[in-house]
Amino acid sequence: MERKQFLRSLGAGAAFAIAFPCLGACSKDGGEPGGGNTPVPTGVDFTLDLQSAESEKLSRNGGFITKNSVVIVKNLEGNFVAxxxxxxxxxxxxxRFLDRDGGIFYCEVHGSRFEQSGKPLNKVDQAQAKSLKIFKTELSGALLRVFE
Ligand code: FES
Structure with missing residues (x-):
């Protein structure tokens, strides 16, 4: 069977995936706008209503949401961290937050892992691993403030 026939037999979606296997994952390393070199958020100060729909995932231990470039987590012990x-x-x-190894922060791009304190758990290249910025949280009733 010729290549053209083979691709046609797979259908358009599979043929596209074979012809362009690197779209998506590889573009993360390409330095495209919105990719790497995003500034770490500063001046963070917002409040979440834990009874709102956007906070629903924070109702269970190990759940997390993202907002304003911050990952807000209800850790495995039931405490809020950001x-x-x-x-x-x-x-x-x-x-993102992973509910394994006691609960860690994880970046899928190159595999960096961080303790909930922000301390790096690994280094993914020769450079010294840097800490992940951590924000304060303050719970008042059903309102969770996330701030610096
Ligand atoms: S950007 Fe490289 S591990 Fe997150």
């Missing part, structure tokens, strides 16, 4: 969504490695806005 960190920059912008990774300290190369500035991609891809930091």
């Amino acid at each position: 960190a920059s969504q912008v990774c300290s490695h190369q500035g991609y806005e891809e930091v």
